[in-house]
Amino acid sequence: MGKLVSHSEDDLVFLDETVRVSGDGKLGASSDVWQVMIIDDDADVHSATTFALSNVEIQNRPLAFLHAYSAEQAREILAKEPHIAVILLDVVMEQQDEGLQLVHYIRDVLHRAEVRIILRTGQPGYAPEIDAIQQFDINDYKTKSELTRIKLYTVVTAAIRSYEQICTINSSSSGLDMILRASTELMALQTFEEFTTGVITQIARLLSLPPDGLFCIQEQLHNQENALFIVAAAGKYSDLINHPLSSIEDASIDKTLTRALHEKRNIYGREFTALHFTGNAFRNFAAFFRTERPLNDIELRLLEVFCSNISVGLANISLVTRLHNSAFYDSLTKLPNRTRLKEIIDENLISTKNQPTTLALIDIDHFAETNDTLGHQFGDLLLLAVATRLQSRLGDRLIVARVGGDTFGVLGDDIQVNPAAVLAQFERPFSIDGQDVQLSATVGLVRLSEHKGRGVEALKNAHIALKRAKHQQRTGHLYFSRNMGIDIRERVNMMHALRAAFEERHLSVVYQPQVDMATRMPVGAEALLRWTTEDGSSIPPSRFIPIAEYSGLIIELGEWVLRQACQELVRVQRLGFTDFMVSVNVSQVQFRHPHFLSMLRNALHDTNAPPHCIELEITESMAMEEPDALIKLLDQITATGVSIAIDDFGTGFSSLSHLQKLSVDRLKIDRAFVTEITDSSRGSSIAEMIIQLGRNLELDIIAEGVEDERQAEILTALGCPMGQGYLFAKPMTSDALHSWLGNHKQI
Structure with missing residues (x-):
């Protein structure tokens, strides 16, 4: 077979392993097949499983697959099909415990004790705990990543054999009931030592014999040789626990168990029984019982079934132990996690x-x-x-x-x-x-x-x-300290309230006009985000914008504001203001987002806003970061036709040589320097310097925060052509802006 590999933990992984099959793989009209039901909400898992088991015959009978993609669909199929041999069931489907609930339905509602249930998961973190494995009759449990093709074949083959044996001995219900009770009792045991000791007790009870037996584990020594060690013992062998099997006087026991492990089968003598239990790549298990008589057919069949269940139990105990360690301890340092x-x-x-x-x-x-x-x-x-x-x-x-x-x-x-x-x-x-x-x-x-x-x-x-x-x-x-917790909680509450306000449309965009200070005629407007609560109070942007940036909500908010501004620009231009410019602030988080450029292009395309009338405002500190990457991004933005302005200019420490390399169209004088214009102690030196710098770099200049005529006069005298502030107009809604523009139309 070829190689089928998936890169997802949730998928099955089948490597190049050879599985021996027989027959031509075609199902005739005969219903003499093994029904295998796959329950998983991932269609790829269904196809991967059927692909892995295609053309396979077990006990000279082919496999027929039933597919369920949900728990509800599985219940419908189970109600109609009474002869399902094996169920391959995903632990986590619609809900985390959906798999275990379905096991409960199969065992306790339908009372289907014969069907073999193999749990699979791609998410070890959702593995059932020991009490869940104990509560439900789970016959095998595997993570999807460990189910190579040969292991899947081996697991299904063992399950079908177990199913066949159970069906064969249904006439001996007392023996079967004993096996089920024994399995349940064993699954309740928490440690490997308790489990192996319980195996000896339960087998003795099943065969109505004294518990004269021992349980061994095969370990690889440093010289790469295999040796058997006794981990549980009872009756005449009870003193041999934790001894190597080679140390006991009866060498025939060591020889018999070694043969059972080598041949991977049970060996039945006239006065003893040697049992083989399938382990994993690192460990194999075997048990020896002194029977003093040959076992009859039904006892042999019961033992085969019991050994199959015990092999699963041993694997489950090992798996749960590994999962427990993985869940609670760090794999590198072995410290608590x-x-x-x-x-x-x-x-x-x-x-x-x-x-x-x-x-x-x-x-x-x-x-x-x-x-x-x-x-x-x-x-x-x-x-x-x-x-x-x-x-x-x-x-x-x-x-x-x-x-x-x-x-x-x-x-x-x-x-x-x-x-x-x-x-x-x-x-x-x-x-x-x-x-x-x-x-x-x-x-x-x-x-x-x-x-x-x-x-x-x-x-x-x-x-x-x-x-x-x-x-x-x-x-x-x-x-x-308690204050730290209060600050965090307030920030979290603000974050949730902001998202709710955005979804419930309690946020709005207002527009503050920008004017030619010589003619006092409108030349544009800055789009500003506002948050008004249900009780009518306003939360200032200085409080909620940092929260939006911290939480990442600024990405959605910023796109929404940009689209609102583009739509408003289209409406204003329809009123006859064809050269009107709308400015939109862009936060550092937005600007760094990998999809910012495509978002800008999409907004322009969807709203039909003319790019040359849209201006993006970035802060001076943003303009100074990562020069090479910023130059490239600004060039790409300029290529769309959109203008770039540096907001709050003068508050940072710009490198003039760097500023010359940027595709920038306008500088905004910060309101702090506009306020200082009328301050006799400091005067207009900084504002004058920025205006002169703009002229030298051939950049447009606009002053913000202009609040009185004296400021406007000085700025005009210094050569600043445009202004924005309460002297001209406060921020206003879209409808108010239209009315204001109507009153400021050139005649």
């Missing part, structure tokens, strides 16, 4: 015996640069060194966890976990592969005695303190 640390904090919060406790989050400064420079393998060794030092040097009774890429959490009493002690761990360099690396760290702390809430809130508060500490000064620390 964020999830486990939250649990530990919760346990600490409800304990009355602990001393006053502090949680510290430690972030390694500039670790990303170190990682990129020296390589990820070196970075991993560095993280391991940090973890080791924190564990060994801060104290014995504290908890060290890794809560993020380069962020560690430390939980302990106030004396051990203090900023000085934590930061002291980074004073000496870390030696990695003979190379000394000096690191620094920033720390955010929260005292649990001052904290009200659960572990998740404590971690969140520590993160707030850490972020504040990094913002203020790296290589420092901050304790969380």
Whole structure:
């Protein structure tokens, strides 16, 4: 077969492995087939599975596939088809627990105990817990990524054999009931040791024999040889637990179990039984029982079925153990992860015996640069060194966890976990592969005695303190205070309120006219965003624009404002103001967005606004950042016909040589310098300098914040041709703008 590979974790992956098939793959009129039902909401999984199992015959019978893409569709098929042998079921479909609910329906509502159910998932984080595997009769559980074609064939083959055997021995319902009860009891056991001991007890009960048996695991030694070790034992063998099988006196037991593992089958003698349990690539299992008599046919069949279930149980125990470790412990450092640390904090919060406790989050400064420079393998060794030092040097009774890429959490009493002690761990360099690396760290702390809430809130508060500490000064620390939480909550509330206001159309665009100061006739207008709450109060842009930028909502808001301005320009020009210009402010977040240019082009195209009458205003600080990238972007914007103005000019520290290279059309004198024009102590020096600079660079000049005639006179005398401010007009709605323009038409 060819290779079928998917790059998604949710898909099956089939590698080049050979599966032996028989027959020509064609299904005739005979209904003598194994029905395999695939339940998954991903059509690719259906096609990949049928492709992998095409032309396969098991026990000289071909496979027939039934397909369900939802739980509801699966229930309809199950009601009509009573002879389904195997169900391949996705754990997560419409809802996270949909798979387990369907298992419940099959087992407890339809009472279909014979069908074999194999759970599959592409999302190990949604794997069922031990109690879920215990509650439902799940026959196998695999992550989709581990189901290579040969493994899928092996799993389905084992399931069909198990199904056939169950059907064959239905006449012996008592034996079958015993197997089911035994499987349920075994699934309730939490550890590998409990499970293997339970296997011996249950097999003895199934065969009505004394529990004289042992359970072995095959391990690979350092010399690459395989050896059997006894992990569970009962009866006459109970003293052999944790011994190598080769150490027992009866060498025939070692020989028989080795043969069962080598031949991958059960071996039945006149006075003993050797059982083989399918393991994984690293481990295989075997058990030996002293029967003192040959087993009859029904006992042999019961044992075959039971062994099939036990193999699944062993795999499940191993899988759940791995998933548990993955869910609660960091794979690199083996430290508790964020999830486990939250649990530990919760346990600490409800304990009355602990001393006053502090949680510290430690972030390694500039670790990303170190990682990129020296390589990820070196970075991993560095993280391991940090973890080791924190564990060994801060104290014995504290908890060290890794809560993020380069962020560690430390939980302990106030004396051990203090900023000085934590930061002291980074004073000496870390030696990695003979190379000394000096690191620094920033720390955010929260005292649990001052904290009200659960572990998740404590971690969140520590993160707030850490972020504040990094913002203020790296290589420092901050304790969380209540005011920090209030600030964050207010910002979050503002963010949600702003999004709701946008969706409910409580935001609006107003327009402040711009005039020729000599004639006082309109030449354009600046589009300004306003937020009016339901009670009629206004929230100033200085409060909500930073929130919009922080949350990313500014991207949607900015596009909406631009489109509103373009539509208004079209309306104004229809009134006869053909040279009217509309200016739109662009935030730094918008300007850096990769799709800004295409958004601008689409807005111009959709509204039919003439590009040469649209002006984008950027701040002086934006104009000075990333010169090469900015020059390219401004050239692309200019190519659309749109003009560029630098807003608040004079408040920054522009490089004149850089300014000359930019495709800029106009400078706006900041209102602060307009106000100073009439101040005798400072006068008009800065405004005059900006106007002269604009002339030298052949740029248009406009002053904003013009509020009285004296300011207008001075600006005009200095050579500033255009102005904007309350002297001429306040910001106004679209309808008010039209009326204002009607009163300012040239006769």
